[in-house]
Amino acid sequence: MFKFILNKIVLIIPTFFGITLAAFLFVRLLPGDPITILTGERGVSPERRAEMVAQLGLDQPLLVQYFNYLLNILQGDFGQSLSTHRPVVEEFFERLPATLELSFFAILIAIILGVPAGIIAAVKRGRWPDHLLMGVALTGYSMPIFWWGLLLIMLFSTQLGWTPVSGRLDIINYYFDPITGFMVIDAWLSGQEGAVKSALRHLILPSVVLSTIPMAVIARQTRSAMLEVLGEDYIRTAYAKGLPTWRVIGIHALRNALITVVTVIGLQIGTLVAGAVLTETIFAWPGVGKWMIDAISHRDYPAVQGGLLFIAMLVMLVNLMVDLMYGWINPRVRDGK
Amino acid sequence: MSLLTVRNLSVAFPTQNGWFQAVEGIYLEVKAGEVVAIVGESGSGKSVAMLAVMNLLPPTARISCDELKLDGQDVLTMPPKQRRQLNGGTVAMIFQEPMSSLNPCFTIGYQIDETLRIHLGGSKKERIERSLHLLDLVGIPDPKRRYQAYPHQMSGGMSQRAMIAMALAANPKLLIADEPTTALDVTVQAQILELLLKLQQTQGMGLILITHDMGVVAETAQQVVVQYAGQQVEKQQVAGLFKTPHHPYTAALLDALPERAPAGDFLPTIPGIVPGQKDRPIGCLFSPRCQHAQALCHEQQPLLQALPSRQAAWLRCHYPLNLTTEAVDG
Numbered sequence: 001m002f003k004f005i006l007n008k009i010v011l012i013i014p015t016f017f018g019i020t021l022a023a024f025l026f027v028r029l030l031p032g033d034p035i036t037i038l039t040g041e042r043g044v045s046p047e048r049r050a051e052m053v054a055q056l057g058l059d060q061p062l063l064v065q066y067f068n069y070l071l072n073i074l075q076g077d078f079g080q081s082l083s084t085h086r087p088v089v090e091e092f093f094e095r096l097p098a099t100l101e102l103s104f105f106a107i108l109i110a111i112i113l114g115v116p117a118g119i120i121a122a123v124k125r126g127r128w129p130d131h132l133l134m135g136v137a138l139t140g141y142s143m144p145i146f147w148w149g150l151l152l153i154m155l156f157s158t159q160l161g162w163t164p165v166s167g168r169l170d171i172i173n174y175y176f177d178p179i180t181g182f183m184v185i186d187a188w189l190s191g192q193e194g195a196v197k198s199a200l201r202h203l204i205l206p207s208v209v210l211s212t213i214p215m216a217v218i219a220r221q222t223r224s225a226m227l228e229v230l231g232e233d234y235i236r237t238a239y240a241k242g243l244p245t246w247r248v249i250g251i252h253a254l255r256n257a258l259i260t261v262v263t264v265i266g267l268q269i270g271t272l273v274a275g276a277v278l279t280e281t282i283f284a285w286p287g288v289g290k291w292m293i294d295a296i297s298h299r300d301y302p303a304v305q306g307g308l309l310f311i312a313m314l315v316m317l318v319n320l321m322v323d324l325m326y327g328w329i330n331p332r333v334r335d336g337k
Numbered sequence: 338m339s340l341l342t343v344r345n346l347s348v349a350f351p352t353q354n355g356w357f358q359a360v361e362g363i364y365l366e367v368k369a370g371e372v373v374a375i376v377g378e379s380g381s382g383k384s385v386a387m388l389a390v391m392n393l394l395p396p397t398a399r400i401s402c403d404e405l406k407l408d409g410q411d412v413l414t415m416p417p418k419q420r421r422q423l424n425g426g427t428v429a430m431i432f433q434e435p436m437s438s439l440n441p442c443f444t445i446g447y448q449i450d451e452t453l454r455i456h457l458g459g460s461k462k463e464r465i466e467r468s469l470h471l472l473d474l475v476g477i478p479d480p481k482r483r484y485q486a487y488p489h490q491m492s493g494g495m496s497q498r499a500m501i502a503m504a505l506a507a508n509p510k511l512l513i514a515d516e517p518t519t520a521l522d523v524t525v526q527a528q529i530l531e532l533l534l535k536l537q538q539t540q541g542m543g544l545i546l547i548t549h550d551m552g553v554v555a556e557t558a559q560q561v562v563v564q565y566a567g568q569q570v571e572k573q574q575v576a577g578l579f580k581t582p583h584h585p586y587t588a589a590l591l592d593a594l595p596e597r598a599p600a601g602d603f604l605p606t607i608p609g610i611v612p613g614q615k616d617r618p619i620g621c622l623f624s625p626r627c628q629h630a631q632a633l634c635h636e637q638q639p640l641l642q643a644l645p646s647r648q649a650a651w652l653r654c655h656y657p658l659n660l661t662t663e664a665v666d667g
Contacts, residue, residue: 233437239393240432241452241503242425244418255442331487332441 004333008323012316020073023308024066027301033058034082034299056082056301069305078309079302081295088306092288096310097181098168099287102279103272105203106210111265114215118222118261123249125227133219141216145275149209149282156205163205166284170198206283210275214268221264225257232256259330266322270315340511340543341367341390341428344404348382348389351397357614360386361567362641364651367511367543367560372534374546374558374575376590380611382567383547384433387513391430392420408510426456429504430513434520435496439488445472445499446484449506456507471502476532494525498532505536511543518553530557551594555579560649563587566611566622569641572651583644583657585629621655629656 035052036043044052053059057068072079078088117137121130157165164170168183176190184203187195229235230253238248277289284290288307295303327333348360360382367373375383388394390405392412405412408427412420424430432438440448449468453459459467465484472480475498488496497517504512514533518526534557537544546557554561554575561578563571563586571584582588591597592605609626618624624634633655644650 233432233434234440236388236393237432237438237500237503238440239421240391240424240430242421242423242455243451244421247451252440252443256440259442330442332489 004327005320005324008320012320015316016313017070019309019312020070020305021066023305023312024069026308027296027299027304028062030296030299032299034301037299038082073309078306081303082300083295083298083303088302091291091303092307092310094181095286095288095291097178098183098285099273099276099280099289101182101184102203102206102210102285102287103269103276105207106272106275107214107265107269109207109211110215110218110268113211114218115222115261117215117219119226119249119254121219121223122226122230130223134223137216137219140212141220143212145209145213145278146282148212149205149279152205152209153282162201164202168199168202168285169195170202174198206279206285209282210272210279213275214265214272217268218261218264222257222261225260226253229253229256255329259326262322262325262329266319269318273311273315338409339366339368339406340408341365341545342404342406343386343390343402346386346389346402346405347400348385348394349399351399352614354614356399358617359567360389363564363569364572364641365545365562366649367545369510369543370538370541371560372537372544372546372558373560373562374548374554375562375564376549376551376554377564378549378611380566380613381564383564384515385567386564387430387515387545387547391424391428391513393430422456425452425504425509426507427509428511428513429507429509430515431497431500431504431517433516435500435517436488436493436520438500439496441488444485444487445491449484449499449503452503452506467506468502471506472499474505474536475499475502476528477502493521494529497521497525497529501529501532501536505540508540509542511545512537513545513547515547516549517546518548518550551590552596563590566617568622568653569651570623570653572649573644574650577650581659583652583659584623584654585627585658586623588658589626589628621653629658631656 034056035049035058038052039049043049050059057065060068069079080087081091084091117133121133124130153165156163169187174187174190174192174195176186176192176195179186179189183199184196187199226249230249235248235253238252243252273289276285276287277293279285280287280289281293288311292304292307292311294300295307343363343365346360346363346365347358349356349358351357363382363386365373365386375387377383385394389398389400389402390407394400402413407423410423412423415423439445446465446468449471450464453464453467457464457467468484469480472483477483477495477498483491483495483499488499491499501517512533517533518529521529530553533544533546536542546553548554558575561573561575562569563578563584565586571578571582571587573583578587579591582591586607589605589607593607595604598604607626612618612622612625618635620633620635620637621627621630621639624630627634637655639653639655641651641653644652
């Protein structure tokens, strides 16, 4: 098991360098450049422009630029945002808790609803609950996220008035300093009455929107994993022992099905960040997704590069945790090679 | 009193070409302390019939039965929950593939403990003690260590021993062993069989042994049921069956035993294969492969008849061998 983890960790290093290169090249492939955006519509004289380009080091060959960038990263310097002139690290980690909070609730909803839906569909295979649940899952999976988000806002915020349209908190009624950055926890720590409720009310729609695709994927994956496991010999053994059906399905079958489901959940956490970009834009959620969109439209090279790199590292960290859980769930991996 | 009474059990599975009759008209009677062997080629419905008795067939299977009693209780009219509780408690089953029959995610100890908890109850400490005792009983060395082992850490033979321990956990009155040694090494096969028989005798259980090894049958069973293409073709006491087989299929099976073949010659075989769903003959199911088949055999299915000359013997044949009378049902 130790060797297994070590292998995974060692693999992170080349991935890290690959991502720096990809991020570096991608932002430069975008049409336009930061100078044009910084100087605005009226533009500046060619001399001033050349001066600015040199100041940002953009006049040097790409290879030199990349090498300098890498050198700085290795010294822990991720550069400054071109639009705010604040360190990228600071800007990113200031907004990260908002995204983490949203993603956490989204994946929670996706698991709580997706796994049981998959189990029910597998047990009722070929009958109406199966068709219904898998139909809903397919619809959810195919739904464009921004459209789905707008639909929910129209129904629950505009028509019914149950939830707010955007933001993280009712800032007219509540104010407190961020301690953890997680609004629900901060609201609870502030002790202000109704603050937690307000935070949750703001959280619910974006989480549901963000959870839709992972939920559909988890439900479908759970179903197929359960179907495979339910045909195994040890399920027959469990029935032969006289175990009640819920125990055979909920413990003997599910535990084995979870091995594949956990992998899928881990992969979904990665795609959550991609989904968060859209969801945060729809709901004006002040997280890293929205920040990245802004950085891209400003051609803020250091911010985009830094953001991509941090998000990628985060996803790798999650995958590493999934691998560790794998060993815990699947005993065969534990004494493994 | 008999532990198991089966009268006219049939099982059919839906296929794309209609119903496939996997088991047809099975009669079985097992008493306490008795070993009954069921023999037959692959696809003769031995396992399916026993899975039907255990209520382990998929819900798509169509099961019909005139009478099915376990330990004197009518299983057919029993509510599902009560029926379920008989499994593991009154009747237990072990399977052909010990490695895949154990859940890879749980320790051996956990899986034995589950059976104990459901059927016998008792405190955690008592249950652990009994589990260790059971592991010791089935000949697993170092039970304390094996209690915490996962199935993948054990060999096939060890796994089958653990399966037996699990099956015996709640003191079942009847044990059904479905080819328990087929997947094991030859050297281990004899050990497992010996163990099963020893336990059967000390616990006074009834034992149904599904096998296709005639040698095993001769050494272990009191009663032998021969099955062919889902039908019972012959049932006799073991000595009688080996000495005077009445059904040509039984006789052919015995002739194919290396021990019985004349030295230096080729081993006799039975030409052809068991009929499938589409090529089932109109008459006797064995008639296309039977050396002794006559016109009647190809036209009309023989019925299962009691043999008056022998105790509890049944036969399904128009022209039985080794009988003084020509035909039983004339």
